[in-house]
Amino acid sequence: MNINIRALAAKCTYAVIDQGRSLADELPKQQDRLEGKDKGLLQEICYGVLRYLPELENDVRGLMKKPLTGKQRVFHFLILVGVYQIKYTRIPDHAAVSETVAATNQLKNKHLKGLINGVLRNFQRNAESANNEQTNKKPLADAIKYNHPGWFIKKIQAAYPEHWQTILLANQEKPPMWLRVNQQHHQIDEYKKLLDDAQIEYSYIEPLSGAIALSNAVDVNKLPGFQEGWVSIQDGAAQQAARLLDAQEGDVVLDCCAAPGGKTCHILEFTPNLNSVTAIDIEESRLVRVKENLQRLNLNADVITGDAAKPETWWNNQLFDRILLDAPCSGTGVIRRHPDIKWLRKASDIDNLKVLQQQILKNIWSLLKPGGTLLYATCSILPEENSEQIRDFIAKQEDAQLISLQEDDTNIGWQLLPHPKMQNNPSMDGFYYAKLRKQEQQIK
Numbered sequence: 001m002n003i004n005i006r007a008l009a010a011k012c013t014y015a016v017i018d019q020g021r022s023l024a025d026e027l028p029k030q031q032d033r034l035e036g037k038d039k040g041l042l043q044e045i046c047y048g049v050l051r052y053l054p055e056l057e058n059d060v061r062g063l064m065k066k067p068l069t070g071k072q073r074v075f076h077f078l079i080l081v082g083v084y085q086i087k088y089t090r091i092p093d094h095a096a097v098s099e100t101v102a103a104t105n106q107l108k109n110k111h112l113k114g115l116i117n118g119v120l121r122n123f124q125r126n127a128e129s130a131n132n133e134q135t136n137k138k139p140l141a142d143a144i145k146y147n148h149p150g151w152f153i154k155k156i157q158a159a160y161p162e163h164w165q166t167i168l169l170a171n172q173e174k175p176p177m178w179l180r181v182n183q184q185h186h187q188i189d190e191y192k193k194l195l196d197d198a199q200i201e202y203s204y205i206e207p208l209s210g211a212i213a214l215s216n217a218v219d220v221n222k223l224p225g226f227q228e229g230w231v232s233i234q235d236g237a238a239q240q241a242a243r244l245l246d247a248q249e250g251d252v253v254l255d256c257c258a259a260p261g262g263k264t265c266h267i268l269e270f271t272p273n274l275n276s277v278t279a280i281d282i283e284e285s286r287l288v289r290v291k292e293n294l295q296r297l298n299l300n301a302d303v304i305t306g307d308a309a310k311p312e313t314w315w316n317n318q319l320f321d322r323i324l325l326d327a328p329c330s331g332t333g334v335i336r337r338h339p340d341i342k343w344l345r346k347a348s349d350i351d352n353l354k355v356l357q358q359q360i361l362k363n364i365w366s367l368l369k370p371g372g373t374l375l376y377a378t379c380s381i382l383p384e385e386n387s388e389q390i391r392d393f394i395a396k397q398e399d400a401q402l403i404s405l406q407e408d409d410t411n412i413g414w415q416l417l418p419h420p421k422m423q424n425n426p427s428m429d430g431f432y433y434a435k436l437r438k439q440e441q442q443i444k
């Protein structure tokens with residue numbers, strides 16, 4: 001039997017929304033059942049439904065006499081899958097509808113065929129007549145108009161009163177694929193030439209880090225020297241970490257919360273001849289990826305499973321010259337890459353994360369040499385995890401001194417915000433960096 005992609009998309013989105021599972025766990029399981037381009041189509045549909053969830057829910061409200069509940073909930077998601085295809089993909093409507101209706105066979109409920117067909121046809125009809133009518137429609141609530149949860153919109157409005165709409169719109173975009181060139185092997189210009197030879201188009205080189213944004217995503221195996229470790233995939237914002245950490249030859253370096261190891265590897269590429277790099281993460285399973293990345297890039301680090309909030313359980317008493325603390329965070333800067341974050345995160349998670357970040361920061365600080373530096377990083381755009389966290393830390397920690405990361409720096413740290421794509425300047429992820437120096441002597 002042919003595997004129906006729409007059935008798999010309904011299962012994935014149901015698992016995320018109704019069962020609270022992560023898309024990063026669910027999608028690969030279903031993709032493994034497909035070949036080639038079908039994997040991409042499944043991804044596109046799942047991402048799309050999660051990006052536009054409130055709007056799609058609003059579209060189907062009123063099209064059914066009774067909502068689908070209990071064991072039939074997966075068919076509710078199948079309807080959203082159908083509506084998403086009609087609204088946002090180039091798949092011809094008749095094919096989108098017939099494939100979606102056919103998914104009922106695979107989902108083992110042929111009785112619902114008529115209902116799914118009827119709802120999708122009704123949606124099509126309503127959409128066509130709405131296009132033809134010049135009626136004054138009721139304005140949509142912000143949660144539907146911007147496709148984000150209300151609590152999150154409020155937080156972003158409060159933090160960025162002038163930019164909140166831009167940020168929410170940027171979160172709805174498909175992010176570019178960014179390359180990190182291993183400058184141990186090639187300078188940026190040399191690698192650009194290799195991309196030209198391979199006819200892989202790039203749109204932008206980020207000036208501070210040399211990160212290269214591709215015009216279109218490609219299979220990593222088509223990138224010149226990927227298997228040989230000449231290049232890695234990493235967003236332009238994450239590529240700022242190694243430069244800002246600025247480890248020097250002979251330094252003893254700690255990378256806290258290191259998995260999957262993108263920044264660990266970049267630190268090692270950026271400064272050869274470090275004394276050592278220790279990469280710790282609480283999740284043993286995620287450290288497998290760190291080891292794979294180190295191996296592909298032919299780099300070495302001490303990889304340890306450990307809780308950054310409890311260094312006494314894994315630390316060997318050697319102080320560090322440089323520490324990167326890429327703290328566990330809300331991930332609200334990377335929503336365009338992980339649209340499930342919008343629905344899996346709850347407002348109450350932010351308070352718990354703030355406490356965890358505070359604990360890790362305080363306990364890791366004692367592992368830093370006097371005169372050493374700690375770079376605090378998150379992929380969050382919420383001030384409470386970022387500038388407010390660092391403001392509170394330096395107020396309590398007398399030997400912590402904030403180092404400016406930009407000229408005319410009046411803010412605490414550097415907050416990068418996602419913006420919608422502008423001509424050939426693609427947006428980087430939302431990210432936060434703050435650099436702290438440990439003073440040699442405590443100020444009395």
Ligand SMILES: C[S@@+](CC[C@H](N)C(=O)[O-])C[C@H]1O[C@@H](n2cnc3c(N)ncnc32)[C@H](O)[C@@H]1O
Nearest residue numbers: 257258259260261262263281282307308326328
């Ligand atoms: C943002 S990710 C790190 C990304 C990584 N630095 C990179 O560049 O590839 C945060 C990591 O923190 C880890 N983590 C969460 N709580 C932790 C804790 N208490 N101690 C150590 N690691 C923790 C998670 O397992 C996750 O891998």
